[in-house]
Amino acid sequence: MKNIFLGILVVILGISLSLYLFISSDKFSGAEFVALSLGFAVIGLIVGFAKEVQEFTIAGNGVKLKQLRSEAERQIKELERAKVELFRLILPHVLQGSQQTLNQIDPRIKSFLNIFDQIQTFRIVTELKPQIEDVLHVLLICQYGKLRSLYDDSKTIENSFEELDSPSWLFISLSNEKVDQFMKFNSQYQDSDIAKKDLVEGIQAYAKLYEIKVKLDKITP
Numbered sequence: 001m002k003n004i005f006l007g008i009l010v011v012i013l014g015i016s017l018s019l020y021l022f023i024s025s026d027k028f029s030g031a032e033f034v035a036l037s038l039g040f041a042v043i044g045l046i047v048g049f050a051k052e053v054q055e056f057t058i059a060g061n062g063v064k065l066k067q068l069r070s071e072a073e074r075q076i077k078e079l080e081r082a083k084v085e086l087f088r089l090i091l092p093h094v095l096q097g098s099q100q101t102l103n104q105i106d107p108r109i110k111s112f113l114n115i116f117d118q119i120q121t122f123r124i125v126t127e128l129k130p131q132i133e134d135v136l137h138v139l140l141i142c143q144y145g146k147l148r149s150l151y152d153d154s155k156t157i158e159n160s161f162e163e164l165d166s167p168s169w170l171f172i173s174l175s176n177e178k179v180d181q182f183m184k185f186n187s188q189y190q191d192s193d194i195a196k197k198d199l200v201e202g203i204q205a206y207a208k209l210y211e212i213k214v215k216l217d218k219i220t221p
Helices: 002-024 030-048 065-096 108-121 129-145 167-173 176-185 192-217
Strands: 055-058 061-064
Touching: 065 108, 065 129, 108 129, 108 192, 129 192, 167 192, 176 192
Parallel strands: none
Antiparallel strands: 055 061
16 A cells, blocks of 8 residues: 555656656657656556566566566665674684783773674674684683772682672772782883773673673574
């Protein structure tokens, strides 16, 4: 029904345009008015009855709508597969980025978050879950390591996600004593306020990764 109304609208607008050109232009003949009106009428019928119309002819060449639709659907599926494979190749390269930074945030996190946002936009998180988790686990451990003064036991990529502290716990642990301890092992900090600010931002970056991991764990195959 929606297509029929759209088809009628195309016909009305087309005939109105033809009539306007016929009235306002001296060079627009009656025959041209009829031809243009009929053209819009045909287009309107095709739009209105697209599901029923299987084939129409333009200048003697047959155009099969069903075949065109099938080809378009096939191309869309191929593009979807290509999109997944492209991100599958991109994700591991995130870990090859530089880890050097003056603050307490792994610089690779920004790239990962940008890519993950794109993956979410394209709604292909489920298809790429294993690859996302592989990269995410490494980044979680590395970012957790930058907050070393807030906990007792160091972690490596051999540790599981469950062995990591939650961001909430790290925020609770961020006492003045912990900040002072952090400054002892990071001589570039001379101001405790700046040191605490960098630690807070580090925990916030860690929290973003932690949140993604929690979301992924809720996705079932």
